[in-house]
Amino acid sequence: MESEVIIEPPRRWLLLHARELWQFRELLFFLVWRDIKVRYKQTIIGAAWAVLQPILTMLVFSVIFGNLLKTPSDGIPYPLFSFAALIPWQLFSRALSDSANSLINNQHMVTKIYFPRLFLPAASILSGLLDFSISMLVLFGMMFYYKVEITWAILTLPLFILLAVITALAAGIWLSALNVSYRDVKYVLPFLLQIWLYATPIAYSTKIIPEKWRFIAGLNPMSGVVNGFRWALLGQTSETSTLLSLSIVIIIILFLSGLFYFQYMEQTFADIV
Amino acid sequence: MSFIIRAENIGKRYYITQTQEYTMVRDILANVGHNLTRKISSIIRNNGSGGNPKQNELWALKNIDFEIQPGQSIGIIGKNGAGKSTLLKILSRITKPTEGRIRMRGRVGSLLEVGTGFHPELTGRENVYLNGSILGMRKNEIDRRFDEIVAFSETEAFLDTPIKFFSSGMRMRLAFSVAAHLNPEILLIDEILAVGDISFQHKSLGKMNEVAASGRTILFISHSMAAIKALCQSAILLDAGRIVYNGGVDEAIDIYTRDESRGTSGSYHQENISQAIAQIISTELVDNKGLVNNKFAHDNKITIRTRLLVQGRSIPATVCLHINNANLDTIIASYDFESDDAFLLPKKPGVHCYEITIPANVLIPGQYSIGFEITQPAKRTTWILNRIDMICPFEIYDNGSTIARVNAHWRGLVHPPVNWKINEDTRIPGKATNL
Numbered sequence: 001m002e003s004e005v006i007i008e009p010p011r012r013w014l015l016l017h018a019r020e021l022w023q024f025r026e027l028l029f030f031l032v033w034r035d036i037k038v039r040y041k042q043t044i045i046g047a048a049w050a051v052l053q054p055i056l057t058m059l060v061f062s063v064i065f066g067n068l069l070k071t072p073s074d075g076i077p078y079p080l081f082s083f084a085a086l087i088p089w090q091l092f093s094r095a096l097s098d099s100a101n102s103l104i105n106n107q108h109m110v111t112k113i114y115f116p117r118l119f120l121p122a123a124s125i126l127s128g129l130l131d132f133s134i135s136m137l138v139l140f141g142m143m144f145y146y147k148v149e150i151t152w153a154i155l156t157l158p159l160f161i162l163l164a165v166i167t168a169l170a171a172g173i174w175l176s177a178l179n180v181s182y183r184d185v186k187y188v189l190p191f192l193l194q195i196w197l198y199a200t201p202i203a204y205s206t207k208i209i210p211e212k213w214r215f216i217a218g219l220n221p222m223s224g225v226v227n228g229f230r231w232a233l234l235g236q237t238s239e240t241s242t243l244l245s246l247s248i249v250i251i252i253i254l255f256l257s258g259l260f261y262f263q264y265m266e267q268t269f270a271d272i273v
Numbered sequence: 274m275s276f277i278i279r280a281e282n283i284g285k286r287y288y289i290t291q292t293q294e295y296t297m298v299r300d301i302l303a304n305v306g307h308n309l310t311r312k313i314s315s316i317i318r319n320n321g322s323g324g325n326p327k328q329n330e331l332w333a334l335k336n337i338d339f340e341i342q343p344g345q346s347i348g349i350i351g352k353n354g355a356g357k358s359t360l361l362k363i364l365s366r367i368t369k370p371t372e373g374r375i376r377m378r379g380r381v382g383s384l385l386e387v388g389t390g391f392h393p394e395l396t397g398r399e400n401v402y403l404n405g406s407i408l409g410m411r412k413n414e415i416d417r418r419f420d421e422i423v424a425f426s427e428t429e430a431f432l433d434t435p436i437k438f439f440s441s442g443m444r445m446r447l448a449f450s451v452a453a454h455l456n457p458e459i460l461l462i463d464e465i466l467a468v469g470d471i472s473f474q475h476k477s478l479g480k481m482n483e484v485a486a487s488g489r490t491i492l493f494i495s496h497s498m499a500a501i502k503a504l505c506q507s508a509i510l511l512d513a514g515r516i517v518y519n520g521g522v523d524e525a526i527d528i529y530t531r532d533e534s535r536g537t538s539g540s541y542h543q544e545n546i547s548q549a550i551a552q553i554i555s556t557e558l559v560d561n562k563g564l565v566n567n568k569f570a571h572d573n574k575i576t577i578r579t580r581l582l583v584q585g586r587s588i589p590a591t592v593c594l595h596i597n598n599a600n601l602d603t604i605i606a607s608y609d610f611e612s613d614d615a616f617l618l619p620k621k622p623g624v625h626c627y628e629i630t631i632p633a634n635v636l637i638p639g640q641y642s643i644g645f646e647i648t649q650p651a652k653r654t655t656w657i658l659n660r661i662d663m664i665c666p667f668e669i670y671d672n673g674s675t676i677a678r679v680n681a682h683w684r685g686l687v688h689p690p691v692n693w694k695i696n697e698d699t700r701i702p703g704k705a706t707n708l
Binding site: 004005006007008009010024026027030033034037038041042106108109110111112113114115267268270271 | 287362363364365366367368369370371372373374375376377378381383385386389390392394395399402403406407408409411412435
C-alpha cells in the first residue's frame with residue numbers, strides 16, 4: 001500500500017509540510033494563473049493599470065515633493081528617484097493587501113476542499129510579479145531617457161525583489177491568518193499600508209533622516225528593498241549594508257513565525273472562516 | 274487488517290457563537306470585560322457557577338468508530354444535523370477532529386460541492402484545468418482525460434466561452450464531469466446528486482456506479498434512499514453525532530425510516546429551518562374523519578396537508594409529491610400544476626399551505642412513505658431546488674376487499690378501480706358454423 005494519511009486533532013507545533021507543498025505545486029501555478037487571467041479579463045485597459053498607478057503616483061510625488069517641497073534626491077532626477085522606489089513598493093503593497101484577503105476571498109474553496117492553504121496568500125503575491133515586470137520596463141525606459149549608466153550592481157536586483165516578495169509573504173501570511181478570525185484586519189490594512197509607505201524612504205532619501213534615527217528606520221525591511229533598488233539601478237552609494245542585514249534577520253523571523261502561526265491556524269480555518 | 278479507512282473514536286466539538294457572525298477584536302475585549310464582571314459578581318455572591326463555558330459547546334460527532342475495506346461503497350445517512358457532512362469534512366481533511374484518529378490508505382478525492390473554485394470569468398476549458406487541479410489532479414492527468422471530461426459534460430460547443438454565460442445546468446454538468454474523472458482510491462461525495470438537472474442526475478448516478486464497480490471505495494452522503502440503495506451495499510446511520518447503525522444498507526434504511534422523528538404518527542415537522550429558498554416545513558396525513566393518522570383503509574381517501582416555505586424572493590417553483598412503497602420505488606408522482614395552471618405562477622415569499630388528496634382505492638395494502646421535490650421548470654430541463662424523502666411513513670390496510678374475502682393476493686404496484694364487464698356470446702370463434 002502506498003502512503004498512509006493520518007488525521008489527528010490539531011497540534012500546536014507543526015513542521016512545514018514541504019512534501020505536501022511539493023505534491024500540490026501545480027495548484028500554486030494554477031492559482032497564480034487564475035489571479036492573473038481574472039484580473040485582466042474585465043478591465044478595459046488591462047495590464048496598463050499596472051503601469052498607470054505607479055506613474056501617476058510618481059507624477060504626484062514629483063510635483064509635490066520634487067518641485068514644491070524641493071526634497072533632496074541625492075543628485076538623481078526626482079521622477080526617477082521616486083519611481084525606482086515606487087515600483088518595489090507597489091509590488092509589496094499590492095502583494096500584501098491581496099494576500100491578507102486571500103483566505104476570505106476564497107472561503108468557498110477553504111470550506112469545501114483540502115489543499116495547502118498557504119498557496120492562497122502565496123499565489124496572490126506571485127501573481128503581482130507580472131504587473132511588476134511590466135512597470136520595470138517603464139523604469140528601464142526612464143533610465144534610458146535620463147541616460148543612467150548601468151553598472152554591475154544591477155545583478156543584485158533579483159535579491160532585492162526576492163526580499164520584497166518575502167517581506168510581503170511574511171506579513172501576508174500573518175495577516176491572512178489573523179483575518180480569518182478577526183475581521184479587523186480588513187480595516188487596519190489600508191491604514192497600515194499608508195503608514196508603512198511614509199515610513200519607507202520612497203518620496204524622500206534616507207539621508208534626510210537624522211543619524212540617530214536611521215537605525216530605527218533601518219529596521220523596516222522595505223527601506224532595505226527601496227535603497228537596494230536605487231543602489232542597484234541608479235548607482236547611488238549605499239551605506240545601509242549593516243541595516244540591510246538586520247532587516248533580513250527581521251524578515252526571516254517574521255516569516256518563520258508567520259509560517260508556524262499559519263500552519264497552526266490552518267487546521268481550524270474551515271471551522272471559523 | 275486490510276482496511277482502507279479506519280476511524281478510531283472520532284469526535285468533533287464546535288463552539289456555538291450566538292449572535293455575531295465574525296469575531297472582532299473589540300468583541301474579545303468586550304467579552305473579557307463581561308466575563309470579568311461576571312466572575313467578580315459571582316465571587317461576591319459566593320457561588321462559583323458564574324459563566325459556564327461548556328454551555329455553548331456542541332459535539333457534532335462523538336465516539337465514531339468504523340473500518341472500511343477497499344472497494345466498499347458506504348452510504349452515510351441520517352437527519353439534517355446528524356453529523357454526516359462533518360464526518361466527510363474530517364475525512365477529506367478540510368477540518369480536523371477534536372479527538373480520535375483516522376488512518377487512510379490511498380489518494381482521497383472529495384466532492385463536497387460540485388464546481389468548487391469555478392470562476393465565472395474563465396472559460397469552460399480554463400475552469401476544467403483550474404477545478405481539476407483544485408481537486409488534486411495533475412496537469413498531465415487533466416490533459417489526458419480532457420476530451421473524456423468534456424464529452425461527458427456535453428458542453429463541447431461552449432468550451433471557449435466564459436462560464437458566466439453558461440446556464441446553471443451546463444455549469445453543473447461540467448463541474449460534475451471534472452469530479453467524476455478524478456481517479457482516487459477513496460471517493461467522498463456529499464449529496465451532489467440532490468439538486469440539479471434531472472436527466473443529468475441519472476447519468477451521474479450511472480457514472481458513480483461505474484466508479485464503484487471499478488473497485489474504488491466510495492463514501493456517499495445522500496438524503497435520497499433510492500440513490501443510496503442503488504450505489505451502496507452497506508450504510509452508516511448517524512444520529513446526533515453518533516453511529517446508530519453500521520451494516521447492511523437495507524437494515525440501515527429500515528431503521529432510519531422507522532425513526533420516530535420522521536413522523537410515525539403521520540406528521541412531519543422540520544426542526545431546523547434552513548436558508549434554502551424553498552423547503553417543506555411540515556406535513557400531515559389526515560384520514561376521512563379529519564384526524565392525523567398513519568394507518569388508512571384501502572378504500573378511504575388520504576389527505577396530505579403540507580406547508581411550503583419560500584424565502585427571499587418569488588420563485589416559479591412547483592411541488593411534486595412522491596409516494597414510495599417499501600422497496601423505495603416511486604409509485605405515484607404528481608405535480609401541483611396538474612390540478613391548476615395557477616400553480617405555475619411564481620410563488621411569493623411566505624408559507625404556502627397545500628391540501629393534496631389521494632383518492633381511495635388506489636394504493637394496495639402495504640407500507641409507504643411520501644416525499645416532495647421542489648422543482649423549477651427551466652428551458653430544456655427541470656431543476657430540483659430542494660427535496661425531502663421518506664417522511665410520514667404510513668400503512669394501507671385491507672378494509673375487507675373482495676380480494677381478501679376470496680383469499681387472493683394483491684398484485685401490481687397500484688390498484689386504481691378497473692371495470693370489468695362480461696357480455697354473454699354463445700358463438701365459439703374459430704368453429705365454422707357449417708350447419
